[in-house]
Amino acid sequence: MYHGSVTLTEARNYLRSELLAVAAIVVPDQTPTVTQDVGPVGQGALSDESGPESVCTITVETGDPTTTPDPEAQIGFAAETLESRGWKVTVSEPAEGRHELTARRQGYDLTVSAQTTDWRLTLTGQTPYVDDL
Amino acid sequence: MSEDLDALILRVRDLPHDRAVGEVDTFFRSLPSETAKALAESRPEQVGPLEGAPPELRYRANHLILVAAQQRLHALVESREATLAQRRRLVTINEMLQPAGKRLDVDADGKRVEVDVPRQFLLVEPEGQGRMIEVQGDLRTARNIAVLVPGMNNDLERVRSQSVRAKEIGEEAGPGTATVVWLGYHAPLGLTEGRSTESSRAAAPLLCRFQEGLAVVAPDAKITLIGNSYGAQVVSRAMLERARAHRYLLTGSPGADPRVTSAAQMTPPGTELFAVARSRGDYVSYAEQHGPDPASFPDVVRIETDNERVQITGHMGYFNKNSESMTNVGRIVRGDLDAITLAARTTPAEESRVLGTSWAGPLRTLGQSKAAVPISKVFDGLATLRTVASTPSRKTVLESTRRSRTQEGPER
Numbered sequence: 001m002y003h004g005s006v007t008l009t010e011a012r013n014y015l016r017s018e019l020l021a022v023a024a025i026v027v028p029d030q031t032p033t034v035t036q037d038v039g040p041v042g043q044g045a046l047s048d049e050s051g052p053e054s055v056c057t058i059t060v061e062t063g064d065p066t067t068t069p070d071p072e073a074q075i076g077f078a079a080e081t082l083e084s085r086g087w088k089v090t091v092s093e094p095a096e097g098r099h100e101l102t103a104r105r106q107g108y109d110l111t112v113s114a115q116t117t118d119w120r121l122t123l124t125g126q127t128p129y130v131d132d133l
Numbered sequence: 134m135s136e137d138l139d140a141l142i143l144r145v146r147d148l149p150h151d152r153a154v155g156e157v158d159t160f161f162r163s164l165p166s167e168t169a170k171a172l173a174e175s176r177p178e179q180v181g182p183l184e185g186a187p188p189e190l191r192y193r194a195n196h197l198i199l200v201a202a203q204q205r206l207h208a209l210v211e212s213r214e215a216t217l218a219q220r221r222r223l224v225t226i227n228e229m230l231q232p233a234g235k236r237l238d239v240d241a242d243g244k245r246v247e248v249d250v251p252r253q254f255l256l257v258e259p260e261g262q263g264r265m266i267e268v269q270g271d272l273r274t275a276r277n278i279a280v281l282v283p284g285m286n287n288d289l290e291r292v293r294s295q296s297v298r299a300k301e302i303g304e305e306a307g308p309g310t311a312t313v314v315w316l317g318y319h320a321p322l323g324l325t326e327g328r329s330t331e332s333s334r335a336a337a338p339l340l341c342r343f344q345e346g347l348a349v350v351a352p353d354a355k356i357t358l359i360g361n362s363y364g365a366q367v368v369s370r371a372m373l374e375r376a377r378a379h380r381y382l383l384t385g386s387p388g389a390d391p392r393v394t395s396a397a398q399m400t401p402p403g404t405e406l407f408a409v410a411r412s413r414g415d416y417v418s419y420a421e422q423h424g425p426d427p428a429s430f431p432d433v434v435r436i437e438t439d440n441e442r443v444q445i446t447g448h449m450g451y452f453n454k455n456s457e458s459m460t461n462v463g464r465i466v467r468g469d470l471d472a473i474t475l476a477a478r479t480t481p482a483e484e485s486r487v488l489g490t491s492w493a494g495p496l497r498t499l500g501q502s503k504a505a506v507p508i509s510k511v512f513d514g515l516a517t518l519r520t521v522a523s524t525p526s527r528k529t530v531l532e533s534t535r536r537s538r539t540q541e542g543p544e545r
Contacts, residue, residue, distance in 0.1 A: 036300065
């Protein structure tokens with residue numbers, strides 16, 4: 001059901017490898033972990049599930065529990081890393097200790113978030129919608 | 134003890150929701166923890182769906198219901214007596230028994246470890262179309278809880294998609310958030326059923342009781358009730374029956390009721406925020422199948438759905454990643470109400486004219502036809518084309534009425 005130059009499986013594999021690569025660069029001494037990758041789901045999940053399962057969402061976590069959280073630096077470094085890989089990055093204003101960026105490239109969407117009270121860095125990505133191909 | 138449980142269930146069945154869940158709460162508080170756990174394990178069909186009962190007991194009971202269904206279906210498959218639907222259901226139930234994912238944590242020695250995140254169900258009905266209520270996060274400690282009511286064509290086989298969206302909403306709202314996918318009703322399957330309010334009228338009291346139970350379990354949490362598409366019809370009906378929540382959000386609503394023309398008519402007392410969203414070209418909202426679209430109410434907070442990165446058209450994009458719509462969902466759920474961005478107040482007729490054709494009337498007619506589903510997909514595509522090719526952006530055309538990003542709080 002996936003249209004375009006790549007299959008949904010290829011897009012999913014690419015997204016996973018990109019998330020893992022960025023996570024490994026931002027927190028170099030830790031092995032990033034895929035915490036969710038359930039496979040294709042319907043993009044209209046909450047409204048009308050009659051459509052095809054056409055989107056994959058993947059979450060990767062990383063971090064070093066022995067260090068003091070520095071979300072500002074981590075998000076800044078993540079932004080630099082993503083931009084160097086061709087992503088268009090938007091860094092949000094921090095709110096309630098939450099630092100976050102969003103990034104987009106060729107229909108792929110990505111969010112990186114970190115907290116002042118948490119050592120974990122979370123990267124969540126989504127494959128392009130069919131309309132974007 | 135088992136007889137006491139039966140008597141309790143019988144007694145609370147017809148009580149007002151708040152009194153019913155209060156009695157259930159009192160009953161379980163009076164039990165030693167081991168006795169309560171034993172009751173959940175010996176009577177899962179009764180404890181699993183019981184509003185007001187401790188969630189930990191209900192998770193356990195519903196897990197046992199799923200395991201029993203799995204064994205029953207597996208036996209049918211083994212004996213080659215299973216229908217195709219039963220085989221599909223077995224796949225679904227197998228998946229519902231798998232962990233939702235993993236998370237990183239630290240062990241007693243401070244070492245980083247991977248921990249499975251278990252699925253948590255407050256209701257499972259594995260037979261027929263199926264129903265389920267799934268929780269992500271910790272209801273006991275959550276500061277904010279989002280309850281999502283899915284719309285048409287959702288059955289047990291679609292659980293995975295709903296769970297993924299709930300996780301995204303939880304992440305958008307940030308730490309201290311728990312999410313609930315409330316498929317505690319039989320959603321309409323197909324447009325013929327969707328044209329009827331039979332399903333939403335049956336769902337409303339169930340949702341009201343669930344919300345009362347949630348208030349008992351998480352008395353300090355702020356609860357946001359979100360209904361999308363036909364789910365918005367369900368939430369609207371529940372609001373008319375004074376469903377308890379702090380904030381309400383309707384997206385892509387097909388209307389509440391023909392007699393309801395303002396937010397004031399349906400907003401329960403004590404509401405912090407009643408917000409709605411309608412994106413450009415949302416044929417379901419334009420059709421106003423079940424009444425005037427709440428996005429057109431004169432006294433409602435209408436949230437923005439577009440930003441410079443992601444523009445939403447049609448009915449399916451309210452929860453698109455990195456959209457203004459999704460960002461606003463996160464703001465509402467975590468109570469960051471001052472940061473909500475607002476859209477212009479327009480009517481479906483006005484928006485239809487902006488898009489170059491009046492759709493509201495014709496779509497109401499189309500909604501009556503069997504061709505409505507494929508046609509609605511075409512309209513989604515049309516909206517996209519018109520946006521790109523011929524239609525001035527909503528920002529340009531509606532600039533005079535648009536309320537741009539604002540620092541003011543929500544209107545009441």
